[in-house]
Amino acid sequence: MTLVRCTEAARTFGQGDQAVVAVHGSTCAVEPGARIAITGSSGSGKSTLLHLLAGLETPTGGAVEWPELGNSAAERSRDIAVVFQGPSLLPALTVAENVGLAAVLTGVSETEADRRAAAAMETVGVAMLTDQLADTLSGGQAQRVAIARAIALRPRLVLADEPTGQLDGETGAHVLDVLMAAVAETGAALVVTTHDPAVAGRLGEHWQMNDGRLVVPAREGVR
Structure with missing residues (x-):
């Protein structure tokens, strides 16, 4: 029942003397219903790992597979939603x-998409902003809308890259509350990258990135 699996997956940018290894060979797996925090400092490679899990980056070594989601981009686009930092x-x-x-x-048909959008906006508390242009939103409002967009897909996996990283503490805590409640309602698995211990503490499983190297506690079931 594994949603996504990395087997010694690596990602290098550039070539020769200019090559930068963002992620060294990393092995991990995300199961249905998981609540995972990937922690690490800025530049540690956690965002690149998240992009590998999403299929937004192609590994330059090892492999990334989606056993329960399908390995084609079209199949994955229906089941994986990404919430970006910016x-x-x-x-x-x-x-x-x-x-x-x-x-x-x-x-999805426009009628069904409209129905899903309305439900998602209600879930995250932005229904009152329905007709407002996106460029008039505050940072917290924009992140809640981004979460609504993600859950409107009805994904099986939500990947959130520093979803509170550009928000003040109070707004960030509220956005995280909204995200956690939304995935609980839909039953999606959730993986969040963060450098904030308070955010990581809200998720049950903790992975750590150090200079592009992933550490997953053995007790989490990764072999």
Whole structure:
């Protein structure tokens, strides 16, 4: 029942003397219902690892597989949602249009996408912003909308890259509350990268990145 598995997966950028190893050979697995925090300092490789799990980056060594999700990009796009650290909404679209767009792009009808968007916005508490343009939102509002967009896909796996990293403590805590509640309601697995111990403490399983090297406690079931 593994959603995604890395087997000695590595990612190097550049070639020759300019090569930078962002992730050394890393082995890990995400199971249904998982709640995982990937911790590490800035530049440790945790975002690159998350992108490998999402299929946004191709490993330069080892392998990444999605046994329960399908290995084609089209199959994965329906089951994996990514919440990015920085601005990711289309500024000229309304909140409702942003939330529904990802579902439409995966082949969901516009009627169904609108229905999912409305439900997702209600779940994360941004229904009152439906017709507001994305470029008028505060940072906390934008992150909540990004979470709504993710869960409107009805994914089996949500990958969140420093979702509170650019927010103040109170706003960040609220956004994390929204994210945790949303994945609990949908039943999706959740992997969050963070450098904040308070965020990591909210998730049951902890992985650590140090200079591109992943450490997963043996008791978590990784061989």
